[in-house]
Structures are given as C-alpha cells and as structure tokens.
Amino acid sequence: MATATMKKRTTAKSANKNVKVLRLAAIEVKQGKNRKLYSFAADGKSLHDFCTISRVSRQGEEGLEGYQRPEVMAHINQIRAYLESENPLLPNAIVVAFDDTVKFKPDPGKAGTDSPFSRSGVLEIPIDNSIIEEDKPGWIVDGQQRSAALRDARISGFPVCVIGFLAEGLEEQRQQFILVNATKPLPKGLIYELLPSTGGKLPMALQRRRHPALLSERMNFDEDSPLHGMIRTPTNGTGVVADNTILKMLENSLTDGVLYLYTDIEDQLKLLKHFWSAVAEVFPDAWGLLPRKSRLMHGAGFISMGFLMDTIADRNRKTKSLSKELFKKELMPLKEVCSWTEGSWEFDGGNILKWNEVQNVPRHIQLLSSHLLGMYRELVWKK
Structure with a gap:
C-alpha cells in the first residue's frame, strides 16, 4: 500500500x-x-x-x-x-x-x-x-x-x-x-506502537515484543474489543490502561499461559476479548475508570487478572469453547472478595492494604495474584 x-x-x-x-x-x-x-x-x-x-x-x-x-x-x-x-x-x-x-x-x-x-x-x-x-x-x-x-x-x-x-x-x-x-x-511506548506496522529485521528484544504489540493494537482498535480505545499510547492519550501494562499481561500469557497454546492471532484475540468482556460485566463499577479510581485498571490489577485468565483457561482446557459466558460464571464468585474501588485487601500472612495502596511493583503484584488465585481455587475450583 x-x-x-x-x-x-x-x-x-x-x-x-x-x-x-x-x-x-x-x-x-x-x-x-x-x-x-x-x-x-x-x-x-x-x-x-x-x-x-x-x-x-x-x-x-x-x-x-x-x-x-x-x-x-x-x-x-x-x-x-x-x-x-x-x-x-x-x-x-x-x-x-x-x-x-x-x-x-x-x-x-x-x-x-x-x-x-x-x-x-x-x-x-x-x-x-x-x-x-x-x-x-x-x-x-x-x-x-x-x-x-x-x-x-x-x-x-x-x-x-x-x-x-x-x-x-x-x-x-x-x-x-x-x-x-x-x-x-x-519513549518506549512510541517504539512499541510502531512495532506492529514495522517489517524487516529488528533487535531481538524488539522482535519479542512485536507480537504482543500487535495484540495490544488490535485490542485497542478493534470495534468488538472490550478495551476499544482504552489503552493509553502516544497516539491515544485518553486511554486509561497503560500500554506497558497490557504488554506485560500479554507477554506473561504468551510465555507461560493460555495464549502460548494458540498459534493463530485471531484465536488469541477471540479468547482475550471473551475474558476481558466477562471482566467488564462482572466488575462494571470498576471497569473503565482511571487507575487512581480503580485498581482493576491499574498495572497490578490488570497483570494479576491476566494470571487468573490463564488459570481459568487451564481449569477448563477440555471445554470446547472458552466463551464469555464461561469466564463470567468462573469470575462471578470473586465479585464480593475484590476491593477494586473501596475497602481493603486482606492478603495471606496478615497483610492488609487499603484498596488504593496496592502499587504496580513486583511484591504487590505477587500478593494480589496469589490472593485472586487462592480465592478462585477456594470459591470455584474446589466446588
């Protein structure tokens, strides 16, 4: 063209x-x-x-x-x-x-x-x-x-x-x-936004980020995406979720999670759209807000929910279709134990943090991920 x-x-x-x-x-x-x-x-x-x-x-x-x-x-x-x-x-x-x-x-x-x-x-x-x-x-x-x-x-x-x-x-x-x-x-965000439309040989570190960047771009600009227009990039400054947060979530799943099992990008996008559409419907009061108003849209929350996506998909790996309805059913029991916009998180070991004290740092991501996965196993998996 x-x-x-x-x-x-x-x-x-x-x-x-x-x-x-x-x-x-x-x-x-x-x-x-x-x-x-x-x-x-x-x-x-x-x-x-x-x-x-x-x-x-x-x-x-x-x-x-x-x-x-x-x-x-x-x-x-x-x-x-x-x-x-x-x-x-x-x-x-x-x-x-x-x-x-x-x-x-x-x-x-x-x-x-x-x-x-x-x-x-x-x-x-x-x-x-x-x-x-x-x-x-x-x-x-x-x-x-x-x-x-x-x-x-x-x-x-x-x-x-x-x-x-x-x-x-x-x-x-x-x-x-x-x-x-x-x-x-x-700005790294500018480089990552350019990657999907850039051909030719690039440094290995950028090559590895090209596919996650393409998935992120599609999630941001596909009309049927629950994240349509919501990922903040150099050309979309009004987005609420940082592009690097999305890339990190995608890289985790592509490396060790459910996205690794799919070779076709359309199948990967279908699963991502089903899961995050389910998240948006289960947590409507926390969805689409700025990170300072909702820890669901925060780096720690989004990355942790990505790990939960992989776990739900693994538990239902024999299911023919990982549909939005299936994800909603699996997520619904967690609605009452998540403090995305108010209250406090009660983590294992007596660690209690107010909802807005959770930060996008490795320790807090690990705490929140372990809590969500533990609650999922207790409220859904064991039943």
Whole structure:
C-alpha cells in the first residue's frame, strides 16, 4: 500500500512542469548488496523545502500514520538559542529517507578515480511548493529537533551535513526510524506502537515484543474489543490502561499461559476479548475508570487478572469453547472478595492494604495474584 502510494506521488510530481530541481554535490556510498547512501551538505534553512516530518498519528480507523515523535519545544528552543550564538557547530548529520523522485547523477569526469565504495556526483531533488507537506520527496528520520530549530532560528542560513537514502515505503522508513532511535532516550511506548506496522529485521528484544504489540493494537482498535480505545499510547492519550501494562499481561500469557497454546492471532484475540468482556460485566463499577479510581485498571490489577485468565483457561482446557459466558460464571464468585474501588485487601500472612495502596511493583503484584488465585481455587475450583 505504501509503495503504491509513493508511485502515485512520483507520477503526480513528474507531471508537474513547475517543479524546480535542487542540485547538490554529493558522495554516493555503497553498503551491503545493493543499498546506497548519499552524503551531502545543505542549508538547514532550506531543509523543509524538500523534507517533511511525519509525526505519529491515527486517522479514524485507518491505522497508524507516520513515524516521528511530536516536537519537543524545550529541546528545540535550546538548539535554536545555540544556533543564534556567536560560533555554533552541529557536527551530527540529519538522516533523510527519500522517495524515488530523487536521483543521483555521477560525475563523468571522475570516472575511475573514486574508491570501490563511493563515487562523487550530484543529487537532484525536486522541489514543488504547490504540493502538500506529506508529498515532499524527503522524510526526516533522525534530526527532527535540529531541523525545527534551524527552521525557526533567526539566522540567514546554516549548512548542515545530511545523509540520505532511498526508501521503498513507509514500512522501511519506520524500520530505520526504530533502529536509529532505539538506543536513544525515545519513549518506549512510541517504539512499541510502531512495532506492529514495522517489517524487516529488528533487535531481538524488539522482535519479542512485536507480537504482543500487535495484540495490544488490535485490542485497542478493534470495534468488538472490550478495551476499544482504552489503552493509553502516544497516539491515544485518553486511554486509561497503560500500554506497558497490557504488554506485560500479554507477554506473561504468551510465555507461560493460555495464549502460548494458540498459534493463530485471531484465536488469541477471540479468547482475550471473551475474558476481558466477562471482566467488564462482572466488575462494571470498576471497569473503565482511571487507575487512581480503580485498581482493576491499574498495572497490578490488570497483570494479576491476566494470571487468573490463564488459570481459568487451564481449569477448563477440555471445554470446547472458552466463551464469555464461561469466564463470567468462573469470575462471578470473586465479585464480593475484590476491593477494586473501596475497602481493603486482606492478603495471606496478615497483610492488609487499603484498596488504593496496592502499587504496580513486583511484591504487590505477587500478593494480589496469589490472593485472586487462592480465592478462585477456594470459591470455584474446589466446588
């Protein structure tokens, strides 16, 4: 889809006779089997003539768009003040992903004089001020804050180093964005939200989180999900349950619980929707509230209920269908012993905590999980 869109943009641009071409001296560097990088200098004030910053957003039910984080104004203002100082220096290159309207023309006069890995020439970048921002030929993968500071700084011009590469579509741009930013202080939630729509090879730690992230995305945006719109992410700031809480619950079940037994994502989602729909109906007064008002929607409560989901599924593993009705029947006896929004929890060993004293820490998660599983065995399993 992304590649097809880029082709349409390419055709539209090429048909526009008013397009100006910016020609910049560049060095082409070969990497891998068939990848090429282009190193060149450009006036930082003109970057936005041919580059856009694609911020992460969602358009209705159309899915994730873009891949950049929102601008951080404090950081931009610091860079801007530095650029307006007496003798500034920006040694780090800005990384830009280009579409195929950008062309490299090698210098014929330098044939045979370049190294096996590089050659000099001219990079030709089309500039069309009539097109919308998203259709510009370049996307800034790394250097958003610097480019914004250069744009806003009260200076006449400032040359910067730029590294460009040709990208086949949004998926590759997202992959490069994650790889570039994974080791930087980038919000983890942003990386996790990008994972489901990112292809290619990623670090092992991110590979392991890709499937839980996809399940979380589906639970958040499927219309028939009991958690529809309720998982808080960088593009859904009004959600009540933290995305990391959902991921932790899913990872536990995928590793050692009921989700491990299913290989098809639709079967996994069906079970998850049945269980959490049952939870919502058994505990309606605690469902959908902010964590400070309901420990059911809190990290400790959600993760603990995930362990209970696995236990109920294990007890009923011979049942043909783990339906919502079955989960409701199994959960109902626990309704009177759960203090999600008021009262106190009476844990084993004389540990008593007020409902809102339960925190999202390993000790409290263990206490709450053991309590719920113990009550389930006493009130349901043994009967």
